[in-house]
Amino acid sequence: MQPNYFQQLTQDLKQQGTGTPQLVLDVKTYQDNLDFVRSKLPTQLKPRLVVKSLASMQLLKLASQKLNTQHFMVFHLPHIAEMMQTFEQADILLGKPMPIRAVELFYQSPVQHDMHIQWLIDDVERLKQYLQLAQSLNICLNVNIEIDVGLHRGGVQSTQQFLAVLKLIQPHAAHLKLTGLMGYDAHVAKLPRILKSAKKSYQQSQQSYQQYIDIIRQQFPNLWHENLCFNGGGSPTFMQHCQQSVCNDLAFGSLLVKPSDFDLDHLLELKCALWIATPVLKVLPYSQLPGLEVLNHLPHHYQALFVYDGYWRADYIYPEKSQPHILYGRSSNQEMLQVPKQCNIAVDDYVFLRPTQSEAIIPQFANLYAYEQGEFKVWNSFRE
Structure with missing residues (x-):
């Protein structure tokens, strides 16, 4: 998907979304x-x-x-x-x-x-x-x-x-x-x-x-x-x-x-239709590591985001080059991401992840939000 797709999806989620992590299906x-x-x-x-x-x-x-x-x-x-x-x-x-x-x-x-x-x-x-x-x-x-x-x-x-x-x-x-x-x-x-x-x-x-x-x-x-x-x-x-x-x-x-585990040569014509969208809770100018405050004085090429939840079986794909901090560690509560310094992102914006497996992700969400022509419809997931 092109960046403008996720930019538009962010705007639609800000207007119609729940303000919490949502599983989005592109219909x-x-x-x-x-x-x-x-x-x-x-x-x-x-x-x-x-x-x-x-x-x-x-x-x-x-x-x-x-x-x-x-x-x-x-x-x-x-x-x-x-x-x-x-x-x-x-x-x-x-x-x-x-x-x-x-x-x-x-x-x-x-x-x-x-x-x-x-x-x-x-x-x-x-x-x-x-x-x-x-x-x-x-x-x-x-x-x-x-x-x-x-x-x-x-x-x-x-x-x-x-x-x-x-x-x-x-x-x-x-x-x-x-x-x-x-x-x-x-x-x-x-x-x-x-x-x-x-x-x-x-x-x-x-x-x-x-x-x-x-x-x-x-x-x-x-x-x-x-x-x-x-x-x-x-x-x-x-x-x-x-x-x-x-x-x-x-x-x-x-x-x-098409979760990422199925990126196989003979399935190239199929496209990913499933995304996790999660809001940005905090934006810091750079990553601050406990016990390593001395590093705060060094040049920084990444800003730090804290998102709502995290640690899903999924990969961060937007903003581009965003990734969990290898030293700060993973979190299923407020995961910290490193995002390029030039990336224009603010609190209440969304970051997007691509699941590695649909069977591991869909049951974690009560609803699936079917996204079509800028509108969302709520589809129920199997939870048990």
Whole structure:
């Protein structure tokens, strides 16, 4: 974003803002990102929105409408109830295995349980727990098997483990239904190139995924059906899957608001749509360090700002070249920044930060302020 964008945003916040730190969504940029994603998605890949990365119902509604999907990946059980209230046709895939106690309490809650939920199973022992619960409640649980395609974060890691899971599902059709596989491949974009190229890493992860698909099709024809969900991807490998994928279900979320952790070569056309705006509380002519007052007499090239709160998982981006003082330290109460001396900034102006992750930042704010054509609309965030 250009400096005049933040200058205008500062003026609008002074007139319409809360005078406290605010999480601002640039709606036009968000819509542009959605349009780009929609243009890249092939017809055989069903988009699945990651709720933790877009933890605001209005964010999810807009993405759901633009991308024509009600498929969601959920990582926190309380979010399921919120999704059920808004999306009648929601297909929920759990993004991580849930402890059996959490699942028990979910089925004891008063929420409706007839929506399509795929519980993630990472090994045969967890599946035995889920089977016992299903038998005690006399229900049939949809189970999706987590497979390790190279990330090495758990899940089924061998043919032997995979066969054990399928053999337990097969005779218990009244209580367990196989709905597909989930193979997360974030390592593809994260591995240093000196170890393995992204192209080769992606190819290997896809080959591994295909092997598991083939086992179901060839050895367990009674479990095979055309509606099996083969979920993969994530924001880091979105473009690779759009070009070629053995999957039919693609999860992503963060790339739609583009926090800095997703500054990847193949996502360059996407722009950051999410900012933290925090007011300036104090402006000092230079940084004054406790116990080092002797330094006050030296030439100073930076002035010091104290801002409202601080220490977020985010980087200061405006004013330019602003940064926390390395000796003064970080603060989540009143963080001190060094700002170039020639920068024209005053008390009640705003400084802006770019989040590194949307999932780490959105839940810290009760509201998301949707900014469009100089106006702000309040969108609620998921806090729990």
